[in-house]
Amino acid sequence: xxxxxxxxxVNLITSLIILVLSGxxxxxxxxxxxxxxxxxxxxxxxxEIVASVHEYHKLPLPSDFKDQKVTYLKxxxxxxxxxxxxxxxxxxxxxxxxxxGRSLVTTVKVGTQDYLVTITKSSLExxxxxxxxFLITLGVIIVLLISLIAVNxxxxxxxxxxxxEMLKQLKAFNLADQNEFSVQxxxxxxxxxxxxxxxxxxxxxxxxxxxxxxxxxxxxHEMMTPLAVINSKLDTLIxxxxxxxxxxxxxxxxxxAVNKLSRLNQSxxxxxxxxxxxxxxEEDIMLDVLVAQKLRQFNELFIANGITLEKNLEPQxxxxxxxxxxxxxxxxxxxxIRHNKQNGQITVHLAAGKxxxxxxxxxxxxxxxxxxxxxxxDSSSEGTGLGLAITSQICNxxxxxxxxxxxxxxxxxxxxxxxPV
Amino acid sequence: MxxxxxxxxxxxxxxxxxxxxxxxxxxxxxxxxxxxLTKINIYNYDCIVLDLTLPDGDGMEILRNLKRxxxxxxxxxxxxxxxxxxxxxxxxxGADDYLVKPFHLSELKxxxxxxxxRKSFDGNNLILFHxxxxxxxxxxxxxxxxxxxxxxxEYDLLVYFIANQSKVITKGALAEHLWGDExxxxxxxxxxxxxxxxxxxxxxxAGCNDYIKSMYGVGYKFSS
Numbered sequence: 001x002x003x004x005x006x007x008x009x010v011n012l013i014t015s016l017i018i019l020v021l022s023g024x025x026x027x028x029x030x031x032x033x034x035x036x037x038x039x040x041x042x043x044x045x046x047x048e049i050v051a052s053v054h055e056y057h058k059l060p061l062p063s064d065f066k067d068q069k070v071t072y073l074k075x076x077x078x079x080x081x082x083x084x085x086x087x088x089x090x091x092x093x094x095x096x097x098x099x100x101g102r103s104l105v106t107t108v109k110v111g112t113q114d115y116l117v118t119i120t121k122s123s124l125e126x127x128x129x130x131x132x133x134f135l136i137t138l139g140v141i142i143v144l145l146i147s148l149i150a151v152n153x154x155x156x157x158x159x160x161x162x163x164x165e166m167l168k169q170l171k172a173f174n175l176a177d178q179n180e181f182s183v184q185x186x187x188x189x190x191x192x193x194x195x196x197x198x199x200x201x202x203x204x205x206x207x208x209x210x211x212x213x214x215x216x217x218x219x220x221h222e223m224m225t226p227l228a229v230i231n232s233k234l235d236t237l238i239x240x241x242x243x244x245x246x247x248x249x250x251x252x253x254x255x256x257a258v259n260k261l262s263r264l265n266q267s268x269x270x271x272x273x274x275x276x277x278x279x280x281x282e283e284d285i286m287l288d289v290l291v292a293q294k295l296r297q298f299n300e301l302f303i304a305n306g307i308t309l310e311k312n313l314e315p316q317x318x319x320x321x322x323x324x325x326x327x328x329x330x331x332x333x334x335x336x337i338r339h340n341k342q343n344g345q346i347t348v349h350l351a352a353g354k355x356x357x358x359x360x361x362x363x364x365x366x367x368x369x370x371x372x373x374x375x376x377x378d379s380s381s382e383g384t385g386l387g388l389a390i391t392s393q394i395c396n397x398x399x400x401x402x403x404x405x406x407x408x409x410x411x412x413x414x415x416x417x418x419x420p421v
Numbered sequence: 422m423x424x425x426x427x428x429x430x431x432x433x434x435x436x437x438x439x440x441x442x443x444x445x446x447x448x449x450x451x452x453x454x455x456x457x458l459t460k461i462n463i464y465n466y467d468c469i470v471l472d473l474t475l476p477d478g479d480g481m482e483i484l485r486n487l488k489r490x491x492x493x494x495x496x497x498x499x500x501x502x503x504x505x506x507x508x509x510x511x512x513x514x515g516a517d518d519y520l521v522k523p524f525h526l527s528e529l530k531x532x533x534x535x536x537x538x539r540k541s542f543d544g545n546n547l548i549l550f551h552x553x554x555x556x557x558x559x560x561x562x563x564x565x566x567x568x569x570x571x572x573x574x575e576y577d578l579l580v581y582f583i584a585n586q587s588k589v590i591t592k593g594a595l596a597e598h599l600w601g602d603e604x605x606x607x608x609x610x611x612x613x614x615x616x617x618x619x620x621x622x623x624x625x626x627a628g629c630n631d632y633i634k635s636m637y638g639v640g641y642k643f644s645s
Contacts, residue, residue: 224501225430228523232436235526238589238639239440248638255593262523281505297600304612323505 004156008149015148019141023134030133034126035102039085042104045070045119053108059115067092067122075114081107090122099124162186166198173202175209175276213276220269227262234258260384267386271374274324274393281321288313288350290322294329295348298337306343314351318417324394331387332357332413338383339411347410356414358407365406372402422467422537423447427457427483428499429476437470440526440588441533454478461487461494467537468495470529471516473507484514495536499524525594527585534584550583551645552629564627574599575620582633582643591640617641 045068052060062070069090075081083106090101103120162184169181181202183195234255243251273279291313302309318325336346336359344360370376372392377385391413395402401416424441428434429452441448449466451457454477461469461483469487473480480498487494496516500507508519517536520529538546538557548555554563560576562569571579581598582590595613621633634642 220501224522225433228501229430229432229436231523232433232440232526235591235594236436236439238591238636239443243636243639245637248636252591252638255591258523259593279505301612304615 004152004160007156008152011152012145012148015145016141019144023137023141026137027130027134030130034123034129038102038121038123038126039104042085042102042119042121045121046104046106046117049108049117049119053110057110059108059110067124069120071118071120072108073116073118075107075116080114081105081116083107087123088120090120090124092122092124100127159188162188162191162195166191166195170198175206209276216269216272220265223265224262227258227265230254230258264384264386267384267390270327271386271390271393274390274397277397279321279324281323282319283322285318285320285322285325287316287318287325287355290325291329291348291350291355294326294333298333301337302346305337305340307337307340308343308345309348310345311348312351313348316350316353316355316417318398320398324397328391328394328415331391335359335383335387335413336411338381339378345410353417354414355417356412358410358412360409361411363409366404366411368404371404422533423449423465424533425449425451425457425460425464425466425469425494427451427469427475427480428472429453429474430472436526437529440530443587454480454482457483458486461492462490465492466494467540468497468533470497470499470533473498473500473502473511481510481514484511484516488515493540495533495540497529497532497536499529525591525597527581527588527590527594528598530588531581531584531598535580548580548583550586550632553579553583553624555580555583564624564629567627569623569627569629571620571623574616575623578616578620579624582641585643587642587644589636589640589642593640595640 049060049070059072060070062072067090083104085102085104088101088103090099091097092099099122101120102123103118106117106119108115108117165184166181181195181199183199186192186195234251238248238251292311295309295311299309301307333346333348336357339361340346340359341361346360347356347358349356349358367376372388374389375385376388377383392402394400395415399418401414403414403416405412405414424446426434426437426441426448428437428450431452434450434452438448438450449460449464451460454475457471457475458478469483471480471483480500484496487496496518498508498511498516498519499522500511500519501522511519517539518532520532538548546556546558548557552565555561555576556563557580562571562576562579577599578595581595592613595617599613599616617633621631625631630645632643632645634644636642
């Protein structure tokens with residue numbers, strides 16, 4: 001839920017409750033006041049009747065005034081009535097309809113005779129007044145709510161705009177490109193502080209990243225140079241005369257280890273580069289052409305290992321770095337050869353946005369979750385254990401889906417390309 | 422041939438000098454940017470082997486200076502940086518080739534020889550070794566008067582051998598030269614044996630001496 005929405009909801013519910021409560025209180029208060037006023041009028045009428053009886057010793061004529069009616073009833077001997085106010089109805093003779101009314105029942109003594117006097121007054125006007133007040137209150141509530149919603153929506157939106165602007169830029173933040181944050185001017189202290197913090201944070205992160213990058217670069221240089229020295233010294237060593245067979249074997253092992261070490265170092269550097277999205281030479285490439293070319297390159301290896309190749313390539317255009325495409329294919333094909341068995345098979349398919357390399361090999365399926373992890377490999381494997389990790393990183397970079405499955409004694413690696421809609 | 426080696430790492434420099442001078446080439450060295458700059462200003466070289474990271478300057482600057490001086494020296498960059506950008510900007514600045522550290526001395530030698538051959542203006546596209554005669558433009562190989570029909574790999578192998586004559590070349594170096602470092606051949610080194618066997622057979626059949634000697638465990642040597 002958005003902050004504005006949440007705030008709006010709480011705000012509206014609270015306003016509604018308070019307004020309804022105050023409306024109710026208002027209604028009852030006015031009702032009470034108006035009833036009191038009617039009762040006062042009734043009392044004045046009663047006093048007038050009592051005064052008239054006192055002066056003339058007879059009841060005034062049971063007259064109907066506007067909105068007022070007085071009736072007398074002779075009380076029998078011993079009968080008495082409580083003086084009381086009550087809500088009744090009032091028959092308006094002029095308009096011939098029944099209206100709500102308020103009546104006072106009291107007794108008057110004329111001589112020795114007790115009379116029951118009922119004074120009824122129409123309370124229609126009061127009710128009208130209350131209704132009017134109620135409607136006005138309701139109108140005010142509605143107007144208030146609508147304006148609250150509108151104000152919240154527009155004001156909050158415009159108030160939060162710097163925040164959303166910053167959020168958008170944060171989402172698009174990429175260490176590799178050098179775009180600075182563009183900051184919207186804002187009067188709000190919190191947002192100004194946020195903007196300043198984000199800018200200083202990004203500067204710091206960029207600085208660290210730069211240092212890390214130069215560290216990686218330097219580390220590579222520093223490691224490659226001793227490796228180059230070892231290699232060159234070995235090359236020099238084997239030129240010396242009278243190298244025994246045993247020595248030759250030992251030197252070959254050292255060569256292999258140095259070769260592996262430099263491959264490992266290069267692979268780690270490559271991984272770091274892909275992860276940091278530093279390889280940006282995307283171009284349109286025809287994958288089918290590239291795959292066919294790769295398979296030709298590997299052809300001798302297939303023959304040497306007695307591997308039969310089955311291929312089915314349909315045209316597929318991709319927009320990616322050719323360098324990375326090369327590495328991706330090399331890794332997959334190298335793996336398919338390395339983990340194959342003698343006189344095995346490799347099937348390469350490229351169709352309908354899917355590229356797959358399937359090879360025969362050991363019967364046991366790989367752990368499909370861990371296969372793409374770094375340094376996940378068979379202990380007998382000569383590889384660096386980084387090939388699939390690199391391939392997986394490349395696929396991540398371009399939003400391709402790389403998956404592994406074991407079907408019918410074949411290890412299948414499939415890459416699904418995002419088809420443009 | 423006359424070579425200038427610009428490299429600050431002493432141990433590597435010594436190995437390269439030892440490997441090159443035995444051949445009768447003149448190999449001069451510069452261990453920093455300033456010395457290198459002085460030398461390229463005064464002398465002409467057939468090939469300059471240039472390390473990009475020098476203690477007191479950027480190797481790329483040397484390339485720019487060569488261009489400014491209108492020098493036609495061949496340049497081979499050796500760098501620890503396996504970066505596409507460096508490679509491209511190096512080649513754009515007029516370098517002839519780019520070799521990533523670590524490398525085999527035999528590979529360096531083969532590449533330098535190729536650059537020197539390409540750079541020489543006296544139509545010197547011939548490689549001669551006793552009775553073997555290779556025309557690098559037409560990619561034609563003759564033994565005496567007999568033409569030898571070699572595959573691309575066998576041809577590359579022979580050129581590589583002659584560039585590194587009398588040197589022991591490892592199987593790894595040969596494999597890397599023939600197939601590049603894209604194909605990881607570390608478990609299949611012996612598989613280059615087929616190519617060497619075929620090359621030897623074709624040469625011998627054309628009446629050539631057998632110059633290819635197998636060095637057990639290490640590799641091969643091409644010598645008379």
